[in-house]
Amino acid sequence: MKSRILVAVLGVPVLIYVVLWAPSIVMMTALCLLAGVGSMELQQCVSGVKRSRLVSLSAIVSIFTVEWYYDRPEVVALLFLLEGVIIFCDAIFKGGKIKFQQIMAALFGSIAIGWSFSAFLRLEASGVHRAYLLLPFLLSFACDTFAYFAGLTLGRHKLAPKVSPKKTVEGSIGGLAGNVVCGLLFAYGMDRWFGASIAAVPMVLLSLICGVVAQIGDLSFSLIKREFGVKDYGHIFLEHGGVLDRFDSVLFVAPAVEIILTLFPTAFFGLLK
Incomplete structure (x- = not known):
């Protein structure tokens, strides 16, 4: 309970400021960080390792997914295609050491998590308060x-x-x-x-x-x-x-x-x- 209260006291004012009053670039940066860390956490959970090429790639693509939805949404599909090609080439080169569940965690983490966090940017771009x-x-x-x-x-x-x-x-x-x-x-x-x-x-x-x-x-x-x-x-x-x-x-x-x-x-x- 103490942890809940502490996180709420510190986090809620920051969240409200970033969403309501901070420049859009600040909100975009915060969303990129959340997406990158979230994708890393998912890959670490599935693979059981803290550092790997997949962990880094998941974080990087997730960050770019949010950022590109901010200023270049027309090329996001290319980003996803490149990620898939890179991941499977790496898996083929390593001859089965990278498991399918790790590949799916990388794709889901970077694409789905990044896309979900970018929903805030799409809402803002729609012109609503x-x-x-x-x-x-x-x-x-x-x-x-x-x-x-x-x-x-x-x-x-x-x-x-x-x-x-x-x-x-x-x-x-x-x-x-x-x-x-x-x-x-x-x-x-x-x-x-x-x-x-x-x-x-x-x-x-x-x-x-x-x-x-x-x-x-x-x-x-x-x-x-x-x-x-x-x-x-x-x-x-x-x-x-x-x-x-x-x-x-x-x-x-x-x-x-x-x-x-x-x-x-x-x-x-x-x-x-």
Whole structure:
């Protein structure tokens, strides 16, 4: 609990500043760092080594994925093609020493993680107020926090015991309820301070969808850890673990928010830059 409070006290103000007020290049740099470290953590988890050519390549391509979505999205496909060719050439040259699961971790880590973090840049580029970029964080962290306390106090029935033994059905429901509350508070804040009118029903639906997606993201990365016998992906956030331990839900929620807000802009976009 002390670790949670410490990380929140230090991290939340930094997160809000970077998302709302820092120059776009600062936000892009932060996203690049998160993507690079997250890709490294995934490859280290799967391969069981801290340093390797695949670990470095995963981080580099993930960083370029975010950066190129920032200023040259038309060549991102070429980046992915080059990465695939380099990885398989290396695997062929080493004659089977590089396992298929390591190759897939490198491709998934660099492409999927980089693409997910770049969702924030695509949202910003769409012209919406930068406050909307807080939504993926809000609807991930709120779900996780409310689920934790609901499970701690009310949890009786296991949700996915073979993947994450401590998670409960009651905690899951508490996370969804917390998301709805925080989503409505976000809508009120946008109306009160930014003049953006967001209807309650769309926000409730978005909060519920993102709550479900957030929990799937959390369980997905827990599944990977359990398969490879790893407790935490890293220790950047003290007892909270690494980037993938803290941002596993965000990696799923950020693209979901981007897609929903793009498909239904009139329900959410009340204020442009």
